[in-house]
Amino acid sequence: MDKSLPFRLRKLSATEPLPMTLLLLADETTAAIEKYIHHSDVYVAYADRISDPIAICALFRQEDDIVEIKNIAVNERYQGQGIGSWLLSEIKQLAREAGYKEVVVGTADAGYRQHSFYLRNGFVKSGIRKNFFIENYPEPIFENGLQLKDMILFKASL
Template sequence: MEQYTFNKIEKDSEIPYGLLLLADETTEAIDQYIFKCNIYLLHNGTENIAVMALYKNNDTELEIKNIAVIESYRSKGIGSILMDKAKEIARDNHYEVLSVGTSDTGFQQIRFYEKNGFKKTGIRKDFFLENYPSPIYENGLQMRDMILLAHHITE
């Protein structure tokens, strides 16, 4: 059985852009939110295998701004481990809602969030057209809208 460790990185630590770029297109896009987030790393021994950035939207809502797993660890339950950790952090800090946004073309991501108890709550029309300088494609389709999902934290 693999031995994973999970920790929050210190504010003055180096930002793990290599991992964050697995889930976001550019460092410029990441820089729009990352300095206001708490960043968490999941390790297997000394190897960083996953990252999660959480942002406090308000006193009741914590948002997942970035979540990524390196390719060699995908489809092994690592994302669900991160989801459980995010829910635990939200619960321990008395948030009512854990939210996330993903591309309308991210069919696998949407299924993943729904499998982990998230429900669709809205759409940000033209988000990817307005916030990225060049078109971005996923699953052969141009990303346009952001799908918003939320998980309600229960004690």
């Protein structure tokens, strides 16, 4: 990551337009995003000297002490520079400050790169939502040559 680019995270207000291009990097359809986005706190990350957001996350209060990352994405141009890890660190800090005890996130069963990313950032595997991608998306979704079926859950204690 270019250390000369300080990053900042800003919560979007309910009236601001959503950067759907970023949200669609982490979710397959606008319809799927619409199911959770208006019940989530949406944060966008900016870097100095870059006017457009470089990353996004949507956080959903699952229980009084558990927040779920419903969407997290880094603009493809900036991936591989540590911004996703920085964003997870910021999410954990926000969650701690809000009194949450745990952050959970789910990703596709064939999303091996994402599995590794969450494990590297202090998450542990915590469960499976069986047939999630079969039941929640009208068309089959493929990743790494495999049809997505289950959602693998990860959690981080705060």
